[in-house]
Amino acid sequence: MGIVYKENCNFSNGSGVTIKKMVTTLQHGLLNSEKGTMSSILNVRETITFDDSIHRIENHAYKPYGQSVFGYNDSVSIVIQNENSYLLPSESRLFIEGKIVNTAKTKATDANLGKNCALFLFSELQYRLNNEVVDHVRNPGITTLLKGTASFTPDHSNILLNAGWGSVANIKELVDSKGHFNFCIPLKMIFGFCEDYKKIILNARHELVLIRNRNDTSSVLATKSDPDVQIILEKVWWEMPHVHVSDKNQIPLWNILKNDRSLRLAFRHWDLMESIAPEFNFWYWQIKFTTHLETARYVILGFQVDREAYDKDSSIFDSVDITNLKVYLNSVRYPEENFLCDFETKTMAQAYDLYSRFQPSYYIYNGLSKPLFSPIEFHNNPIFVIDCSHQNESIKSSIIDMKIEIETKNPFKRNTMAYCLVIHDVIIDMNPTTNRVIKRVQI
Incomplete structure (x- = not known):
C-alpha cells in the first residue's frame, strides 16, 4: 500500500498515540477506500442497462x-x-x-x-x-x-x-x-x-x-x-x-x-440596475426595494467611465479607484469586514478572492474554481462580486431595503456609469392544462 510497517516499530509521537497505531489505522483506511473498486471488478454478472426514455x-x-x-x-x-x-x-x-x-x-x-x-x-x-x-x-x-x-x-x-x-x-x-x-x-x-x-x-x-x-x-x-x-x-x-x-x-x-x-419552475433571475455615479469619493447607492418573493443571492458590480463613443471599448470595466465596498440588506451587511483594495498599488487580493469564489458557490460544487480571469486580467478589467446567498429569516420574510456603500480613493470621474447585477430567486407556477403562468406568492 505504499507504507512500510514493522511490528516492533512502536514509537510514541509525543501525543500519546503510537506510530504503530497511526500506521495501522491508515492502512485500514486505504483498504476500505479500495473496497468498492475491488468488488466492482469482480461483479462479472453486473446488469447492463440502457436509457431509452x-x-x-x-x-x-x-x-x-x-x-x-x-x-x-x-x-x-x-x-x-x-x-x-x-x-x-x-x-x-x-x-x-x-x-x-x-x-x-x-x-x-x-x-x-x-x-x-x-x-x-x-x-x-x-x-x-x-x-x-x-x-x-x-x-x-x-x-x-x-x-x-x-x-x-x-x-x-x-x-x-x-x-x-x-x-x-x-x-x-x-x-x-x-x-x-x-x-x-x-x-x-x-x-x-x-x-x-x-x-x-x-x-x-x-x-x-x-x-x-x-x-x-x-x-x-x-x-x-x-x-x-x-x-x-x-x-x-x-x-x-x-x-x-x-x-x-x-x-x-x-x-x-x-x-x-x-408544474413549478425555479430559477435565478439576473436583474440589472444602472446609475450615473456622483462626482464624490463616497456614494450611498440605494438599489431597489424588493420582497421575499425575490430573495437576493448575489450582487455583481462593474463601472465604466465615458463609453458613449465608437472608439471606446464597452466590454471593459474600470476600477474607478475603489477602496471599500459594502452591500446592505436592511441592517445586514455583506461582507462583514471592510472590503479593502487599492488598484493603484495592486492591492486587490480580497477583491479577486471574492470573484474567484463565485463559481463553486453559485453552481454548488466543492471542486477548484476556474475563473475566467487571472489576477493580472482582473486588475485590468475588474468586477466586484458580493455573495449574500446565506441570509437569516428576518431578511427572507420582510421587505428588503438594498443599498450599496462605495468608497473611492478619488472622486468618481464625470460620465461614470455604475452597473449592479442583482441575482435573485424566482419561482413560477405553470399549469400545462389551463396554460396559466403565475409567479408564486411564497418561496
Missing part, C-alpha cells in the same frame, strides 16, 4: 413572422405555437446573421466588431410562456458580461467566440471581406431561466422577444469616435430542441395533463 431530439428553427428588416429600436418576436410538443429551452440557441458596413459606401469600413457584440445589438430580451414574461434581461450586453465574467471558465473560450464573445482580433477572423458575420448564442448564456431550469416544458406557447438597440456604439470598436459605420441585421432565428419520449415515459406526462397538475 428519449427516442430522439430534433432541433427546429423558428424565424420572425413576416419581418425582413431589423432596424434600430425595432421589436423582433419569434413565436413557437406548437403547444403539443415537449420543448427543451435550456438547450435552445439564438442565431444572428448580419454585416458591418460603411454607411458612406465609398470604401470598406475600418471599424471592427467588439467583444460580446451580438448581445450589445439589443436593449432588452424577453422569454415568454403563454404570453407571460417569465424572464427578461435589460441591457443584455452588460448583463451577460458581468454574469459571464464571473461564471465562465477558460474552457468556454471556443463556444464564447462562436457567440461573439472574444478579443477583437479573434472576432475579426470570423468576419469576411464584405463584413458578413454569423453568431450562435446559447440561451442559457442570456437567461437565468434557461441556465437553471433544465427540464422540458409541457404544452406551452413559447415566445422570444428581442428589442434592437438605438445605435451600434457598444457593438463596434473604431479608431475614431464617430465613424461612418452601421451594423445591419439580416437574419435572426431561434433553434429549439423538440424531445420525443418513449411510450413508457409518455404515460406519466399524460397523467400530469389529465390530473390538471401545476
Whole structure:
C-alpha cells in the first residue's frame, strides 16, 4: 500500500498515540477506500442497462413572422405555437446573421466588431410562456458580461467566440471581406431561466422577444469616435430542441395533463440596475426595494467611465479607484469586514478572492474554481462580486431595503456609469392544462 510497517516499530509521537497505531489505522483506511473498486471488478454478472426514455431530439428553427428588416429600436418576436410538443429551452440557441458596413459606401469600413457584440445589438430580451414574461434581461450586453465574467471558465473560450464573445482580433477572423458575420448564442448564456431550469416544458406557447438597440456604439470598436459605420441585421432565428419520449415515459406526462397538475419552475433571475455615479469619493447607492418573493443571492458590480463613443471599448470595466465596498440588506451587511483594495498599488487580493469564489458557490460544487480571469486580467478589467446567498429569516420574510456603500480613493470621474447585477430567486407556477403562468406568492 505504499507504507512500510514493522511490528516492533512502536514509537510514541509525543501525543500519546503510537506510530504503530497511526500506521495501522491508515492502512485500514486505504483498504476500505479500495473496497468498492475491488468488488466492482469482480461483479462479472453486473446488469447492463440502457436509457431509452428519449427516442430522439430534433432541433427546429423558428424565424420572425413576416419581418425582413431589423432596424434600430425595432421589436423582433419569434413565436413557437406548437403547444403539443415537449420543448427543451435550456438547450435552445439564438442565431444572428448580419454585416458591418460603411454607411458612406465609398470604401470598406475600418471599424471592427467588439467583444460580446451580438448581445450589445439589443436593449432588452424577453422569454415568454403563454404570453407571460417569465424572464427578461435589460441591457443584455452588460448583463451577460458581468454574469459571464464571473461564471465562465477558460474552457468556454471556443463556444464564447462562436457567440461573439472574444478579443477583437479573434472576432475579426470570423468576419469576411464584405463584413458578413454569423453568431450562435446559447440561451442559457442570456437567461437565468434557461441556465437553471433544465427540464422540458409541457404544452406551452413559447415566445422570444428581442428589442434592437438605438445605435451600434457598444457593438463596434473604431479608431475614431464617430465613424461612418452601421451594423445591419439580416437574419435572426431561434433553434429549439423538440424531445420525443418513449411510450413508457409518455404515460406519466399524460397523467400530469389529465390530473390538471401545476408544474413549478425555479430559477435565478439576473436583474440589472444602472446609475450615473456622483462626482464624490463616497456614494450611498440605494438599489431597489424588493420582497421575499425575490430573495437576493448575489450582487455583481462593474463601472465604466465615458463609453458613449465608437472608439471606446464597452466590454471593459474600470476600477474607478475603489477602496471599500459594502452591500446592505436592511441592517445586514455583506461582507462583514471592510472590503479593502487599492488598484493603484495592486492591492486587490480580497477583491479577486471574492470573484474567484463565485463559481463553486453559485453552481454548488466543492471542486477548484476556474475563473475566467487571472489576477493580472482582473486588475485590468475588474468586477466586484458580493455573495449574500446565506441570509437569516428576518431578511427572507420582510421587505428588503438594498443599498450599496462605495468608497473611492478619488472622486468618481464625470460620465461614470455604475452597473449592479442583482441575482435573485424566482419561482413560477405553470399549469400545462389551463396554460396559466403565475409567479408564486411564497418561496
